[in-house]
Amino acid sequence: MKVHIGLDDTDSPRGGCTTYLGALLVERLLAMGTEFIDYPNLIRLNPNAPWKTRGNGAVCLRVRCPPEALEKVEEVIFETLEENSDLTCKNTNPGAVIHVGDVPPEVRKFARRAITGLVELEEAIALIRRFGDSALGLKEGRGLIGALAAIGEVLDGDHTYELLAYRTPENRGKRRRVDADSVFRMDDATRPLTFNNVDPQTRRVLITPRGPDPVLLGIRGETPEAVYEAFQMLIVEEPIERWVIYRTNQGTDAHLANVSRIADLRPHYPAIIEGTVLEEPRTIQGGHVILRVGDGSGEVDCAAYEPTGDFRRVVRSLVPGDVVRVYGGVRLRGEGHGVTLNMEKLEVLHLAPKVVYENPLCPRCGRRMESMGRGQGYRCRRCGLRRRDAGKREVVLKREVREGLYLPPPRAQRHLTKPLQRYGRENRGFNGCLIDRWHYP
Ligand code: ATP
Numbered sequence: 001m002k003v004h005i006g007l008d009d010t011d012s013p014r015g016g017c018t019t020y021l022g023a024l025l026v027e028r029l030l031a032m033g034t035e036f037i038d039y040p041n042l043i044r045l046n047p048n049a050p051w052k053t054r055g056n057g058a059v060c061l062r063v064r065c066p067p068e069a070l071e072k073v074e075e076v077i078f079e080t081l082e083e084n085s086d087l088t089c090k091n092t093n094p095g096a097v098i099h100v101g102d103v104p105p106e107v108r109k110f111a112r113r114a115i116t117g118l119v120e121l122e123e124a125i126a127l128i129r130r131f132g133d134s135a136l137g138l139k140e141g142r143g144l145i146g147a148l149a150a151i152g153e154v155l156d157g158d159h160t161y162e163l164l165a166y167r168t169p170e171n172r173g174k175r176r177r178v179d180a181d182s183v184f185r186m187d188d189a190t191r192p193l194t195f196n197n198v199d200p201q202t203r204r205v206l207i208t209p210r211g212p213d214p215v216l217l218g219i220r221g222e223t224p225e226a227v228y229e230a231f232q233m234l235i236v237e238e239p240i241e242r243w244v245i246y247r248t249n250q251g252t253d254a255h256l257a258n259v260s261r262i263a264d265l266r267p268h269y270p271a272i273i274e275g276t277v278l279e280e281p282r283t284i285q286g287g288h289v290i291l292r293v294g295d296g297s298g299e300v301d302c303a304a305y306e307p308t309g310d311f312r313r314v315v316r317s318l319v320p321g322d323v324v325r326v327y328g329g330v331r332l333r334g335e336g337h338g339v340t341l342n343m344e345k346l347e348v349l350h351l352a353p354k355v356v357y358e359n360p361l362c363p364r365c366g367r368r369m370e371s372m373g374r375g376q377g378y379r380c381r382r383c384g385l386r387r388r389d390a391g392k393r394e395v396v397l398k399r400e401v402r403e404g405l406y407l408p409p410p411r412a413q414r415h416l417t418k419p420l421q422r423y424g425r426e427n428r429g430f431n432g433c434l435i436d437r438w439h440y441p
Contacts, residue, residue, distance in 0.1 A: 003062070005098050043150040078136045094141075116270060178207070258271070260272065351403055369381075
């Protein structure tokens with residue numbers, strides 16, 4: 001029988017990672033004689049959901065197991081969840097769901113909504129009951145949402161892979177010892193089959209996260225072979241406890257599904273809007289750039305934050321009248337202040353002419369004339385010529401920005417954001433075959 005195991009919300013800012021639990025379970029489930037029918041799935045849910053600690057990731061393991069082993073499998077899953085969750089953290093509310101058989105369309109739909117919006121715990125519980133799933137929710141059990149959603153996202157459309165390697169306990173919390181030069185060499189050798197290994201501008205290594213979690217590194221790519229080969233190229237100067245290749249919706253824009261009217265924007269939802277730039281972009285304290293966009297239904301401030309680096313240059317170079325498509329997440333700005341759209345991507349659809357008005361040139365000596373006051377005409381300082389009928393000249397400036405798609409640099413992209421290099425490289429479906437080496441041990 002086919003068994004789908006969803007897991008979520010086991011970690012806290014102090015440590016842990018639901019993918020690590022997934023990796024532990026790979027070893028335990030294989031030891032029990034189950035067979036994996038897919039790579040473990042790492043499903044990123046709505047990145048704007050207010051309850052997330054970091055990347056809003058949930059995990060699903062899909063196995064075939066003999067019916068008589070099911071009870072034991074459930075026992076191992078629930079035990080591992082209890083042992084490996086940080087239950088002391090207020091915001092950690094672990095959940096595990098076990099579904100037998102094919103994934104029902106209702107659960108798929110639930111997953112889409114959890115990725116592109118917000119869902120309620122009651123809905124998850126109702127679906128779990130309806131399909132007779134086994135489930136364990138600890139504390140408030142909010143993790144049941146992510147666990148069920150991970151089961152429901154079967155990744156039959158675009159997807160990518162991430163090889164995640166984990167540290168031994170004594171090293172967790174310490175500096176990650178991965179040779180940076182080897183990461184750059186690996187990046188050169190494997191791009192575009194891997195992506196976002198490094199940030200080219202700052203030369204920062206991006207495969208190693210920061211923080212006390214057990215993840216040593218993660219390599220993202222288009223195929224399991226590519227991430228495995230890339231991993232072999234690295235010089236790692238600390239022991240690796242285990243690693244596993246995940247199949248994932250990272251880098252696919254899965255959260256950015258719907259174009260909204262500005263009037264329909266809802267806090268904590270990802271959104272795409274199309275509209276016209278209404279004012280000169282403003283740079284506010286902290287270096288953030290704000291773009292006011294309107295679409296006939298309403299107006300909204302779109303923000304490019306300081307960490308988005310040069311992306312802000314593009315935003316700053318827009319002028320009123322430009323037509324744009326903005327991709328991002330809706331943030332509540334505080335009581336009574338409406339919402340802001342945090343920009344993840346910007347498409348410049350149409351550039352308006354950028355016009356400046358200059359004082360006229362003196363028809364006698366060619367020098368720029370100066371105004372004699374409002375409606376009084378112009379005079380030339382050099383030769384003294386006065387012209388009451390002269391007016392300002394309209395000059396159309398060359399635009400520094402072109403129509404096209406713009407993204408923040410890799411260091412500022414979200415897990416789900418589809419990088420530029422992935423356009424035209426989308427993966428379709430999964431043939432059910434796993435490469436030999438997809439996990440260790
Ligand atoms: P990770 O560290 O693994 O990347 P995270 O720590 O950021 O993820 P979780 O610990 O998984 O996030 O916490 C997110 C919580 O919010 C979970 O309990 C999950 O069930 C819930 N959740 C996720 N997406 C939604 C959503 N769209 N609507 C409602 N609740 C959600």
